[in-house]
Amino acid sequence: MSGALTVVGLGPGDPRYLTSDADDALRGAEAVYGYKAYLDRVPIHSMQDHYPSDNREEGARAAAAIEHAVRGANVAVVSGGDPGVFAMAAAVCEAIDRGPDAWRKLDVAFVPGITAMLAVSAKIGAPLGHDFCALSLSDNLKPWALIERRLDAAASAGFVIALYNPVSRARPWQFGEAMARLRRHLPPSTPVVFGRAVGRAEETVSVVTLEDAESSPADMATLVIVGSRETRVIARSGRPPLVYTPRAAAEVSA
């Protein structure tokens, strides 16, 4: 008897963003593991059990799902967005890397999904239309000094920056610090896009300037895109603005 583990990206929330590959993987699973807010989005199919866990328990969840699959079941682990971007795919790989040899023999697959920065970008135009970085602002798993170094490197080299996990209750000051750091490299007028709960009923998308960014409300459901010097805003009467970064770029001044 040989089980299998599939790590499935749910996209940003609304089922219309689900790929048919992800839908098939969820229907075929005997057991589904995930953070409980994500599991709530997955309908329970016949003969299927759901195993919710808390947000911070990614390592334990990965290990439990692998164990379950190794015992012979067809198991799915769900992630919001894409499982490979600040989500469960790395947690599953870490568990396999550290786990017993038997875990390396398991049939493991990953099903991609629409990650938050792509969903937010699509709501507002094409802010990621040129070279860009994706950076988690959480300093739970890396030192703040490293985050600052990466903000410096990305902004000074002209990358647009997508910020995941900008704020949480346990990390109240980091977002403001990050915005201040970016103002060392970028003009106060640089466009900053806030996308909150994109793809869900309570979705909001707004555009501010870097100067005003830290006073905008952000939380763990928010994805922030900080433009480069090239990013432009197209005002439209009676419609929301479009924000985009042109495909062409000139040399960035030092």
Place this chain on the structure above:
Amino acid sequence: MSGALTVVGLGPGDPRYLTSDADDALRGAEAVYGYKAYLDRVPIHSMQDHYPSDNREEGARAAAAIEHAVRGANVAVVSGGDPGVFAMAAAVCEAIDRGPDAWRKLDVAFVPGITAMLAVSAKIGAPLGHDFCALSLSDNLKPWALIERRLDAAASAGFVIALYNPVSRARPWQFGEAMARLRRHLPPSTPVVFGRAVGRAEETVSVVTLEDAESSPADMATLVIVGSRETRVIARSGRPPLVYTPRAAAEVSA
């Protein structure tokens, strides 16, 4: 009479990666514009016309699609992958920004898709599991010196790097130069993932080291992911290796 323009991401190729939102947008369009290789993936629905164009004609294609929609039609423009990542969404925004005022009144929407780096990542594990950059190696629209500067910034700050458009017939030497540049910052053993035509019948995925990367075959259908110092390879007997970047990172040495 008022038309609409929707820029639709097809994902990496296989229809199983298409979201239902993208499928709906394609079914509802009266006219579909796109690079002919992407248009070939879209079934022609009833009462629908297809307008194929060449790879290099993004600006002209965007303008033609906008004009068509402004005349009152429901028009779709297709992109491979995600339209917001080195694709048609920025070309459409550029055209609107430069075009007549009437174009700003058009109803424009963007439907995200699975971009190549997410598809390649999912095939091999979680190489993008920590902070990463997406960088086009094409110097058609930006100077090579800027690309080198961005490679330096990204690699030295510890970002994983996803390289789009690594090689074309008109750009034979750039990929080798980029790999040589990255070896200034990263050990020769750094894992490098080549994903070619992922999501299509002829799909190949391979893992080499940075030392050997430039002799690996790459073309415009290839997406290359260069790991960071933290990226790890899990060897598995009888199965392909898993490549992942751990969620946690220590300070990068200067």
